[in-house]
Amino acid sequence: MKHDFAETFNQLDADFFCVQETKMQEGQLELELPGYHQYFNYAERKGYSGTAIFTKHEPIKAMYGIESDEFDHEGRAITLEYPNFYLVTSYVPNSGAGLKRLDFRMGWNKAFHEYLNKLDKAKPVILCGDLNVAHKEIDLKNPQSNHHNAGFTDEERESFTKLLGEGFMDTFRHFYPDQKDIYSWWSYRFHSRDRNAGWRIDYFVASERLANNIQDSKILTDVFGSDHCPVELDTGEL
Template identity: 55%
Template sequence: MKLVSWNVNGLRACVNKGFTDYFKTVDADIFCVQETKLQEGQISMDHGEEYSSYWNYAEKKGYSGTAVFTKLKPLSVRYGLEEDTEPEGRIITLEFGSFQLVTVYTPNAKRDLSRLEYRLEWEDRFRSYLQQLDAVKPVIVCGDLNVAHQEIDIKNAKGNRGNSGFTEEEREKMTRLLDAGFIDTFRHLYPERTDAYTWWSNMPKVRERNVGWRIDYFLASSRLQPFVQDARIDAEILGSDHCPVVLEIGDIED
């Protein structure tokens, strides 16, 4: 089974920059996108009869938003955390027969860290939610988690220490999430791989020089570890300031 996650930084713009070509080429069983930045009816996408589409739109126009395109038919679909709603459109949960999939666009703490307190509180609720799901059946989590967890996950660790996405508080929340029974599938397979990034700023030649951050992930319940076959970063794919990440996983036994 192949799963893809991509923060497209505006789906309408990304469609004009090669999204559809990549979608067809990668041929994922489940394709998740974050930061769609649109409302219902603002885009028409036809991936054929084999895919079902699920959208979580933010109330604020041109902001946030998530979507999932899946060949596998879910048993149920849920939007948000505690309630079946999410004003910022950040979470979609799909339940399948042997696992649950959560795609998420984690809130940014903002450059001035004015939203850090909210971000940390949100992290606690999100971790609790995943633990509740994991108690029922194993979970795969994908999306833009807006944190470079370790120094190996960021090009300039020293210069960015304390900045949004690389504060000690955010990194510690990621550690707590993994300690709660989840694995970072990419680091599980490639613990020492350097220069592996998923986001680059729009400053001149930053992406060309690969001065990036790894903030897009596939996490999985620890008991799914034996089924993880590969995790990769498609850094050559343009169209957004993020690139797609891919997880290949074997058939999960009930």
């Protein structure tokens, strides 16, 4: 909010805004967003994690979490149900320095993918989020030096590959399979964004059967205000 969020929000004029890592508790911020319904999922721990969706389209219902007692304490997912699809936003756990949270992360992945597959059996899914994984070497600037670091471990990458093999698509790579040097996150250290030494860890993943409805998938690298930049999905009527 201190870095032109309102201006960016109004310029983009999207039907759905998905936000990850809000780090908020209920009541900390009153957002005036005329014409938008607001949905928040807060972590039990203050100043940590959290997700939000702002939408012009009131859903059939909103669901919070991934139906897992083990993983639903950090506010990491919101699902909105519509007549013909589900929209999910998620802030996937980071494996952390020294991979101290890798086991937790992989447990989350298993539970989350089971949840997505359950939804997908009912109707198609669009997942937007900071998924905290660079899938292929093309998806980060320095793959060799980051191999086995959080977000680029073999385990995390293989898990993402498995999800895509279960009927989902990485929408950006669907349109731009070979595009290099485009990222969605840059460390605040070492002038990383100035040097474009980044990672592509923010995604729109969608059920493959929505491919004909999706018109483009973009990474808005000219939008500042965070160590991430927004990603955007353009669709026809769903």
